[in-house]
Amino acid sequence: MTKKRIITFVSFICVLLASLFLLQKLFMPKYVHGIVEGSLIEEYYTEEEKNHDIIFIGDCEVYENFSPITLWENYGITSYIRGSAQQLIWQSYYLLEETLKYETPKVAVFNVLAMMYDEPQKEAYNRMTLDGMKMSSSKINSIKASMMEDESIIDYFIPLFRYHSRWSELENDDFKYLFKKENLFHNGYYMRADVKPVTSIPKGKKLPDYRFGENAYDYLDRMVELCKSKGIELVLIKAPSLYPYWYDEWDEQMVEYAKKHDLLYINFLNHIDEIGLNFEEDTYDAGLHLNVYGAEKLADYFGRILVKKFDLEDKRNDEKLKKIWDSKIEFYNEMKEKQLKEIEEYGYIKSLAPNPGQ
Amino acid sequence: MKKISIILIILIMLTACSGGNNTPSTPNEPVDNLNENGSDDNLVSDGFVFETNGVEIAMNQEVAPIIEKLGDSKEYFEAEHCALPGLEKTYTYNGFELYTYEKNGVDSVSSILFLDDSVKTKEGIYLYSSLDDVLEAYGDDYEQKLDLYIYERGDSQLCFLIEDGEVTSIEYIAITE
Amino acid sequence: MFFTSYSFIIFLSIIFLLYYLIPKRLQWPLLLIASYIFYGFAGIKYFTYIVLTTISTYIVGLKIGNLYKEESKYLKENKGILSRVELKEYRTTSKSIRWKWLLFCMLLNFGILGVTKYTNFTISNINFILAKLGSGRQLGFLDIALPMGISFYTFKSMGYIIDVYRGKYEPERNIFKFALFVSFFPQIIQGPISRFDDLSETLFKEHNFDIKNFNDGMIRILWGFFKKLVIADRILVGVNTIIRNPDTYQGAFVFIGMLFYAYQLYADFTGGIDITIGISQVLGIKIKENFDRPYFSKNIAEYWRRWHITMGTWFKDYLFYPISVYKPMLNFSKYARRTFGDSIGKRLPVYISSIIVWFTTGIWHGASWNFIMWGLTNCFVILVSQELTPFYNWFHSKFNVKDKFLFRSFQVVRTILLMSAIRLFDCYRDVPMTFRMFGSMFTNFNVSDLFNGSLLNLGLSFADYIVLLIGLVILTTVSLIQRKGSVRDRLYKKPAILRYSVYYVLIVSIIVFGAYGVGYDSSQFIYNQF
Amino acid sequence: MEDLLEILEDLHPDIDFETHEALIDQQVLDSFDIVTLIAEIDSVFDVTIPAEEIIPENFNSAKALYKLIERLSDY
Incomplete structure (x- = not known):
């Protein structure tokens, strides 16, 4: 009798947990249409050959501005961008820490715009960076560093508690991609083939204090330390995005920091002409981010510097790698064509519009 | 079930009766004045209000009617949030910039930044006024962050950046949430 | 720590687990510790209030209990020896000493409740009067935080002390047990307002799973x-x-x-x-249950017997009856009957008690005129329907609908609508x-x-x-x-x-x-x- | 006892108070009735029933109530 009771109880718990797990899978946002950026972080785990020369970390200024395909095509460099929307510096740090558990790149590239944020900003962005990470100590530390005041860590461990209210807005995608999603990015690069020229850019507002926050500096120090301990070269960059405004006062601090720690710091805003960027046609949102044409130019320019500075080997003759990258190139070209077709047909990239189907 | 249907019937009867009593004595009741977020924009804001050329601009106010009154801006810029819907728009007019944010699909005023001394606050402070003028106009109830003097009223902040005893930046900022 | 927070659910799981794992004699001490931890989440600074109430009520309880015991003993021993007048006299003096202790304890604890809850309400009313009188002076509001659950634990403790005074049961001798009764975490925030004799039956017992x-x-x-x-x-x-x-x-x-x-x-x-x-x-x-399907009540009086029952009975036992049977009130009743005639004279005392009880009930719910009006409206409706009893009786004798489903449904809906309408006081500014x-x-x-x-x-x-x-x-x-x-x-x-x-x-x-x-x-x- | 029954029947003419044993439990008497009752007893018997004696056991039947009155007038 008692034994039977225990068996019933245990099977009840199992059934309950299984259905809750399924519901969690169902309710988590899929990020396959419209806002696809939420899929960036998790896509890394599907990569079969986690062995890259370069790892990028940072916000949209990395994942929309550099094309790893170009780096491969032009220089035989393998690279991966672990970027996510408004990635804060502690998130970048822990993401790098996590990535280093899988591989040890030669160079780590960090975009310094995130220095402007000294504290957590928005739950939605936290989610896009953190939900995609596999469970690890890095993830837990990142969650702890990123939580807004009214957030609870339990909501990160059990995302069902966060997303349960989506029950009334489930879409086909939620069922279709319940267990498996197709790749959307190119080694972490988010491709945009549309064009929207720059018209005007507002000047920066005056700030009471231009010094980056202590917290931000602290994580930058830790990042330097981490790379040093693993023998990885850390490169600081400021992508050539025209907005948000990059103050001279900020730039000076980064120049100084790089000098003090013997790092390479490149502010691409100072090299727009050399890169060959034309803000009439190389941006898709009037100067915030580059489109695929701009990203290819920037990758080409940056690759040249990297090869020269860090003596990176050209791996285009490696048969195994070549095979992998050939299929990546194919996917890359397919997507470019697809986007161009959509632009031709609808005037915009329909599959990436905020409300698909409208 | 039977009980519920009875309750429903009585409800309907009640509503019907009272509906008949509805005399049109108050035709101007603002009942049709439902906007998206249910708030009543006709109320004068209890926060700081900026006035230019007879147009009043309060924080968190819907921006479309203001733009209509102000006319076309000299310059216009819009920035998408990374990966989130909603545009942040910037309208540049003579003397100031108007920033917006999107809430429930409605563009609302997020801030106003003074560009030169051709505009002034309702209380008469403009760029290059002295700190004393500010204190005289707004009192001691401010919060100071470095050189920034922040006054709060209702759903708005008014921020003065003071350098060498002079106002070098004035900004109205909406408090959201 | 709200019931619906993660921390409460975790807290609860731990308590449940420990409760049946530790030796049974430690079960109630565990609950005491848990209750104080729970209370501590609201803010350590509130401990002062609840500890003060616990200690003062405990001590006065012992004191009154001893007095009561002595009194009973004395009366028993001297029965037949002393004359009835002497015994009565002794009783009266002895009772008045107990009463003084009770009064002290109630003044102290209701005083704390009053100061923390009603100071600013009083100030705003004084300010209103000052303004009406044309005075430019206004009093400033005080920054007094309301300790969590104070209305509930104060009522629980005061119910206890009054019962001890009345000799309903002996006072609790173990201060920790008494502290648990006052602070028992599941009911500290919102009741029910348990009685000591009722709750203590199971609270301090050893429980098998x-x-x-x-x-x-x-x-x-x-x-x-x-x-x-x-x-x-x-x-x-x-x-x-x-x-x-x-x-x-x-x-x-x-x-x-x-x-x-x-x-x-x-x-x-x-x-x-x-x-x-x-x-x-x-x-x-x-x-004890606090609700008995209240929305199926057929009138407001019945509704109040079925909604928030422990509060209703508290007010009835410790406020309504005592003022109704207070000697001066009874004398007033006699006087009223002589002066206004039987029918009015009979009602007056009940009405006065009712109004006092409902005024108090209202203000207990919140320090504002809205709640006072809410209470008094309830009272008004109850008294009116009391007055209409003859009419109802006539109606029911004329039409045989009393037990008809349709008519009962009508009564239920009417009660719900009436109660909802009265509650508007609770909604608006x-x-x-x-x-x-x-x-x-x-x-x-x-x-x-x-x-x-x-x-x-x-x-x-x-x-x-x-x-x-x-x-x-x-x-x-x-x-x-x-x-x-x-x-x-x-x-x-x-x-x-x-x-x-x-x-x-x-x-x-x-x-x-x-x-x-x-x-x-x-x-x-x-x-x-x- | 007669006096008491008279008072009670005055309150609820339709109840047979001589035999009824659950006046409180079955909610025959509500709190208003009890207060009226106590006032009547006070004037007729000159006995004041204190609040602590208002418990169901004392009010459930006319007999119990009469016992209470007797006990209280004893003092």
Whole structure:
């Protein structure tokens, strides 16, 4: 009798947990249409050959501005961008820490715009960076560093508690991609083939204090330390995005920091002409981010510097790698064509519009 | 079930009766004045209000009617949030910039930044006024962050950046949430 | 730490586990520690108040208890020796000493309650009068924080001390046990207001793990969470939209808001009590029920016997009866009967007591005129229906509808509507506003408001309404079954698979349909503030 | 006892108070009745029933109530 009771109880718990797990899978946002950026972080785990020369970390200024395909095509460099929307510096740090558990790149590239944020900003962005990470100590530390005041860590461990209210807005995608999603990015690069020229850019507002926050500096120090301990070269960059405004006062601090720690710091805003960027046609949102044409130019320019500075080997003759990258190139070209077709047909990239189907 | 249907019937009867009593004595009741977020924009804001050329601009106010009154801006810029819907728009007019944010699909005023001394606050402070003028106009109830003097009223902040005893930046900022 | 917070659920799991793992004699001390930890979450600074109440009531309780014992002993020993007059005299003096102690204890503790809860209300009234008198002087408000659960634990303690004074039972000699009675965590925030003799029967006992108690308790907890999270917190959004925008939402919306609020208050308050009683049941502790399907009441007086029962009986036993049978009141009654005649004279004392009780009930709910008006309106309705008794009797003798289903349904609906209307005082900012909104239901009622899509602008989506409707059906069904006895007892007799299905459905629907987390205002139980 | 029954029947003419044993439990008497009753007893018997004696056991039947009155007038 008692034994039977225990068996019933245990099977009840199992059934309950299984259905809750399924519901969690169902309710988590899929990020396959419209806002696809939420899929960036998790896509890394599907990569079969986690062995890259370069790892990028940072916000949209990395994942929309550099094309790893170009780096491969032009220089035989393998690279991966672990970027996510408004990635804060502690998130970048822990993401790098996590990535280093899988591989040890030669160079780590960090975009310094995130220095402007000294504290957590928005739950939605936290989610896009953190939900995609596999469970690890890095993830837990990142969650702890990123939580807004009214957030609870339990909501990160059990995302069902966060997303349960989506029950009334489930879409086909939620069922279709319940267990498996197709790749959307190119080694972490988010491709945009549309064009929207720059018209005007507002000047920066005056700030009471231009010094980056202590917290931000602290994580930058830790990042330097981490790379040093693993023998990885850390490169600081400021992508050539025209907005948000990059103050001279900020730039000076980064120049100084790089000098003090013997790092390479490149502010691409100072090299727009050399890169060959034309803000009439190389941006898709009037100067915030580059489109695929701009990203290819920037990758080409940056690759040249990297090869020269860090003596990176050209791996285009490696048969195994070549095979992998050939299929990546194919996917890359397919997507470019697809986007161009959509632009031709609808005037915009329909599959990436905020409300698909409208 | 039977009980519920009875309750429903009585409800309907009640509503019907009272509906008949509805005399049109108050035709101007603002009942049709439902906007998206249910708030009543006709109320004068209890926060700081900026006035230019007879147009009043309060924080968190819907921006479309203001733009209509102000006319076309000299310059216009819009920035998408990374990966989130909603545009942040910037309208540049003579003397100031108007920033917006999107809430429930409605563009609302997020801030106003003074560009030169051709505009002034309702209380008469403009760029290059002295700190004393500010204190005289707004009192001691401010919060100071470095050189920034922040006054709060209702759903708005008014921020003065003071350098060498002079106002070098004035900004109205909406408090959201 | 609210009942619906993660930390509370974790806290509770730990307590449940420890409770049945540790030696049984440590069970009640564990609950005491748990209660103080729970209380500490609200703020260490509040400990002073509850500790002060505990200690003062404990000591005075012992004192009065001893006096009472001595008195009884003396009376017993001297019965037959002393004359009746002498005995009576002794009784009177002895009683007056006990009374002084009681008075001291009540003044102290009601004093604390009064100062923390009503100081600013008093100040605002004084300011109003000052302004009316044309004085430019205004008093400043004080920054007094209201200690968590003070209304509830003060009432519990004062019920205890009065009972000891009356000799109903002996005082508790173990101060820690008494401290647990005052601070018992499941009921500190919102009641029920337990009586010491009732609660102590199971509170300090050693409890073996009992599978049925555990089962029943867990289901009750889940049921409470369901009411609270799926229904109350969901509809709250709609209620708030209506009552916070009185300029926009008038007429038909006031009516809708009124019904919404009735639904919300019921789900919120009974849900909270379900959680309280369920937790206690898992711990093997029995707490008196606080509700008896109140929305099936046929009149307001009955409603108040079935809603928040422990509060109603508290006021009856410790306020209504004492003032009604207070000697001067009885003398006044005699005088009134001589002066105004039998029928009025008979009523006057009852009416005066009722008004005092309802005024107090009102102000107990909140320090504002809204609540006072709310209490007095309740009183008014009850007294009027009392006066109409002859009419009702005549009506029922004329028409034989008393037991007809339709007529009873009419009475039930009438009571719900009446109570909901009175509760408008509880919704709107001030008393004049309440009257205006109430009036708008009659002057500005547009049926079309309800069908032109405005209901979807209240912050509730179509899907929300569906959930609320299903919730209403479930709640009503359960209430109807309850009439025939405990739902859980019936469920317990059914095959395990059915019981587990109920568990399953409850848990999954709470997690999925609960209005918690991002996108919902996490609200407190309505009764926390009292 | 006769006096008491008279008072009670005055309150509820339709109840047979001589035999009824659950006046409180079955809610025949409500709190208003009890207060009226106590006032009547006070004037007729000159016995004041204190609040602590208002418990169901004392009011459930006319007999119990009469016993209470006797006990109280004893002092």
